[in-house]
Amino acid sequence: MLNCPNLWRRAPRVALALVALAFLPLAAQAADPIRIGFSMGLTGANAPNGKQLLEALEIWRSDVNAKGGLLGRPVEFVYYDDQTLPPNEPAIYTKLIEVDKVDLLLGPYGTNQIAAGLPVIMQHKMTTIGILGTAANHALHYPNYFAMVPLGEDPLHAFSSGFFEIAKATKPKLKTIALVGVDAEFGKSMIYVTNEDKPGFIGAFASLLGDAKINIATFHLGRNKQGGDAIALVEIDGAVPSDVLAKVQTLPQVRQAKALRF
Secondary structure (H helix, E strand, O other), X not given: OOOOHHHHHHHHHHHHHHHHHHHHHHHHHHHOOEEEEEEEOOOOOXXXXXXXXXXXXXXXXXXXXXXXXXXXXOEEEEEEEOOOOHHHHHHHHHHHHHHOOOOEEOOOEOHHHHHHHHHHHHHOOOOEEEEOOOOOOOOOOOOOEEXXXXXXXXXXXXXXXXXXXXXXXXXXXXXXXXOOOOOOOOXXXXXXXXXXXXXXXXXXXXXXXXXOOOOEEEEEEEEOOOOOEEEEEEEEOOOOOHHHHHHHHOOOOEEEEEEEEO
């Protein structure tokens, strides 16, 4: 039997030192940040909402880090502007996963963006939470995709079903409903116009605003078919004068014109 009193007296301290050495890599790892990667529409049509969402995420990150982080590790963001262009998503998420080597993913933001980025995320078997997507995973059924907005068993119709139920109950009964879409940024002061899709409207409308010394900030158009129903959503600098709006309503192709404030 080994008889070394000094060694036995020091054994507890030696054991503690060995334990500390064993956990040094884990301690260093615990100090490393948890990196969360995502794309965000900071320019393009999603920019107004994207900037607000990014600010909200940064508030959450600051709050979490002030309380010690996640699992004792600070949170960092790695994000890129997708310019609200779905074709940019595959490259962004490939870079986040393969080059930046983020720990977690969020997004993308928006249905079309999610649908474009999801195949890359699926290929790498990573989990993500889609931000404000409608039925983006409806066809793929990827089990590691989670929607920020749960839309039930029929996500394709969840947003519109209530509208059509109200329309069906309207008296007198509605005979036709026109749906016209337009991708547009929302400004503080806008003019909303529905009109016939015929030559001459844009020139007459722009000239009218120009004569009234009203500057156009953005101008977005949409139509359901050539020569059919059209829509214009125009952001201007300053409020819409009532007399100018009345003149817009008198233009030959215009069905209605409204001032919008946000």
